Amino acid sequence: MMDTVSNADPSSAASTTPPAPEARDTDAPGGGLWAILGPVRWTIRLAMAMAGVGMVCAVAAVAALAAMLECLGGGQVTILASTSTWDAWAFGALAAGLICASVLLRTVSFVISHLGAFRLEQTLRTDLTAHLARVPLGTIITAGTGTLTKTLQDDVKSLHAFVADSTPLFGRNYTAPVVTLALLVLIEWRLALVALAVFILGMAAMRLAMRDYATLRRRYDAARAAIQAAVIEFVQAMPVVRLFDGGSASFGRYNAALLAFREIFRSWIVISGTAGRMALAVLSPMPTLLAVSAVGVVLHAQGVVGFPTLVAVLMLSTGVADALIPLMWMNEFIRKARAGALRIQDLLAVPPLPEPRGSDTPRDASVVFDAVRFRYPDRADTAVCDVSFTAAPGTVTAVVGPSGAGKSTVARLIPRFWDVDEGAVRVGGVDVRDCDPDVLMRHVSFVFQDTFLFHDSIANNIRLARPEATQDEVEAAARAAQAHDFITALPDGYDTVAGDRGARLSGGQRQRITLARAILRDAPVLVLDEATAFADPENEALIVTALATLMRGKTTIVIAHRLSTIRDADQIVVLDQGRIAECGRHDTLVAADGLYARLWRTHEAAQGWTLRTEATETPS
Numbered sequence: 001m002m003d004t005v006s007n008a009d010p011s012s013a014a015s016t017t018p019p020a021p022e023a024r025d026t027d028a029p030g031g032g033l034w035a036i037l038g039p040v041r042w043t044i045r046l047a048m049a050m051a052g053v054g055m056v057c058a059v060a061a062v063a064a065l066a067a068m069l070e071c072l073g074g075g076q077v078t079i080l081a082s083t084s085t086w087d088a089w090a091f092g093a094l095a096a097g098l099i100c101a102s103v104l105l106r107t108v109s110f111v112i113s114h115l116g117a118f119r120l121e122q123t124l125r126t127d128l129t130a131h132l133a134r135v136p137l138g139t140i141i142t143a144g145t146g147t148l149t150k151t152l153q154d155d156v157k158s159l160h161a162f163v164a165d166s167t168p169l170f171g172r173n174y175t176a177p178v179v180t181l182a183l184l185v186l187i188e189w190r191l192a193l194v195a196l197a198v199f200i201l202g203m204a205a206m207r208l209a210m211r212d213y214a215t216l217r218r219r220y221d222a223a224r225a226a227i228q229a230a231v232i233e234f235v236q237a238m239p240v241v242r243l244f245d246g247g248s249a250s251f252g253r254y255n256a257a258l259l260a261f262r263e264i265f266r267s268w269i270v271i272s273g274t275a276g277r278m279a280l281a282v283l284s285p286m287p288t289l290l291a292v293s294a295v296g297v298v299l300h301a302q303g304v305v306g307f308p309t310l311v312a313v314l315m316l317s318t319g320v321a322d323a324l325i326p327l328m329w330m331n332e333f334i335r336k337a338r339a340g341a342l343r344i345q346d347l348l349a350v351p352p353l354p355e356p357r358g359s360d361t362p363r364d365a366s367v368v369f370d371a372v373r374f375r376y377p378d379r380a381d382t383a384v385c386d387v388s389f390t391a392a393p394g395t396v397t398a399v400v401g402p403s404g405a406g407k408s409t410v411a412r413l414i415p416r417f418w419d420v421d422e423g424a425v426r427v428g429g430v431d432v433r434d435c436d437p438d439v440l441m442r443h444v445s446f447v448f449q450d451t452f453l454f455h456d457s458i459a460n461n462i463r464l465a466r467p468e469a470t471q472d473e474v475e476a477a478a479r480a481a482q483a484h485d486f487i488t489a490l491p492d493g494y495d496t497v498a499g500d501r502g503a504r505l506s507g508g509q510r511q512r513i514t515l516a517r518a519i520l521r522d523a524p525v526l527v528l529d530e531a532t533a534f535a536d537p538e539n540e541a542l543i544v545t546a547l548a549t550l551m552r553g554k555t556t557i558v559i560a561h562r563l564s565t566i567r568d569a570d571q572i573v574v575l576d577q578g579r580i581a582e583c584g585r586h587d588t589l590v591a592a593d594g595l596y597a598r599l600w601r602t603h604e605a606a607q608g609w610t611l612r613t614e615a616t617e618t619p620s
Helices: 038-072 088-132 137-143 145-187 189-209 213-236 238-245 248-283 285-301 307-322 325-348 407-413 437-443 458-463 471-480 484-488 507-521 537-551 586-592 595-607
Strands: 367-374 384-391 396-400 422-427 444-447 525-529 555-559 571-576 579-584
Touching: 038 088, 038 145, 038 307, 088 145, 088 325, 145 189, 145 307, 145 325, 189 285, 189 307, 213 248, 285 307, 367 407, 384 407, 384 422, 384 555, 384 571, 384 579, 396 407, 407 525, 407 555, 407 571, 437 444, 444 507, 458 471, 458 507, 471 484, 471 507, 484 507, 571 586, 571 595, 579 586, 579 595, 586 595
Parallel strands: 396 555, 396 571, 444 525, 525 555
Antiparallel strands: 367 384, 367 422, 571 579
8 A cells, every 4th residue: 555645635626536416317217326226126125015015904904993893883894895704803803913013014124124224335335445446546636535425424324314214114105095095995985085086186286396396406405505615615714804805705705695595495485385385284184084074974974884984984094195295205315315326326437447457566666757648537738748757766856847837747647646648657667557556556655745644543643554563663763754752742652643634733743754654664666745845944854854764765756846955856857838848957957047947046036035124214
């Protein structure tokens, strides 16, 4: 494993970055959800079937109770559409048995769905982490931790909740209206038609309420995201806001987002709110009870319907519409699950890094760029073009140039963050595409500007470079990195937990622990992305001392922003717009009066810049 210590999030993402599924129609049939549920499809079907059969038992129990009432009333048992010789006790026992069966099946359905959800979660996380281990490192950095964390955690969790909780509900709530209506027809078809009429009215209101749901939901989500972004910007920028514009500009953006959200919410209420409330009112038990009772009383007065039958119909009819109310709310679960499924599919669809074309091992510590051309997948322009240079073993090569010249791209092509489009990058005489990734990473250490420490002990953070390292080896690396003294001064020494991303340590301390990690790795090729860029003078001196130890005897590629740090480099490669403009030692390049000389003069001018005040005499 390479000594990667950065967690940078570039503002521009490559096309291999998983796109936002909200940009697509997540409400389309299927929506990718059923495909991602492949490992547990039969588990879902079984859970739904168990829940559905449990609902059938519950409805049948109501029919058995109605038959028991008829027996107690001395009438003929017509509930089951045939004359029965059973007595009230028999029907009561049947009802009790059906209720027990319903509870048991519902419990079993719950257990099956949750077991399936845990299995799906394990499968998805295993597949996602295994796939991430094969995608280019550049893609992972470009995607950013927020996107990957949302997919690995939130989206997988939403699918877990969908399978665990929603599938039994689907089984019960789709079965209940059908079975209940069928039984009502068998018991008393006239009252069944009344219940059906109320049900159809409620369905019509529900359809009216959901007619523009997909469009309105997307607008709602976009407006809500705009508010959240405006709030975050306003809070994070508070010092700047208070000092410069008094909050007028940033608060204006927040207020505009809030007004847009209010208008969208108001339009949703106008379009769907009335119909939605009507649907909820009609599908509640009371309208069905009133309608069935009114017609039932008339039929009972005419002697067409017996009292036990009327009671049975009243007990059953409320379940026809009532079962559909949860289905209205479950649309939101389905929408979230589909969006999560699409993000997971997008991540799994990112092309992995091609397998090595061979199994060669680097023969030495040389680094060669041979007519390298590379373009980021989402950009039209070429990032580096026809770049060729050789870093001999044990030498220091500095790569400099204006912002955007391609310096970091060159550095990240060495450990194969991406594959080049043309040409070749060779380490030890071996094309990095022909080298096993583990072998390549043992030959290359990479130290970024931005450090990353795990929420673990300082010793384990250093030991990440070589997990089998002893405590003495860890401490020796820390001494070489000028970190031992401050580590031993901490309350728990090397057992001190660094905190989330090393939050309990200063920037300079984190950088020195990162260097200790690289020293412990002791790879023959070292790539440095200006390790002193953000250090204060005291920490910079310590880091420079540590770097001198780290670089000793290694082939070092330095991405330089402070030109003073690379005066003694064996060669300096000057990039301009992705091409090599100049190459040579410091004195030679300064004498050539080219791009490097201009950069050097700018650097010297900046070094000599100070704040000055004009002294004025004050009249006495």
